[in-house]
Amino acid sequence: MKNLVWLLVAAVIALGGYMLFTGKGPQEVATEASDAINAPAVVDEVTEAAEQAGEAVSDVVDEATQSANDAAQEVSE
Structure with a gap:
């Protein structure tokens, strides 16, 4: 004691x-x-924002690839 x-x-x-x-x-x-x-809550928010940004970049890359493929097909025809 x-x-x-x-x-x-x-x-x-x-x-x-x-x-x-x-x-x-x-x-x-x-x-x-x-x-x-409360810092872990902030880390979770940052992680979620990073995931959303990654998904957005992935979508843009997919669209650009599709556009390039379409343009290549039109040129080859």
């Missing part, structure tokens, strides 16, 4: 020192922690 109390005291001192050193208040520290926890 005594070790737990010392651990809590050390955590409070470390948090106080961090806030004193950075000049941030408790609200700002809590906001940063919340943003860090």
Whole structure:
């Protein structure tokens, strides 16, 4: 039990020192922690956007290939 109390005291001192050193208040520290926890949601959004962009590029390449094939067939006829 005594070790737990010392651990809590050390955590409070470390948090106080961090806030004193950075000049941030408790609200700002809590906001940063919340943003860090929600970071995976941002990663998922970026991944989804990249997949959509990849699909769009693939569609454009397919259309360009089809147009080139059509043009080649017309020239050969």
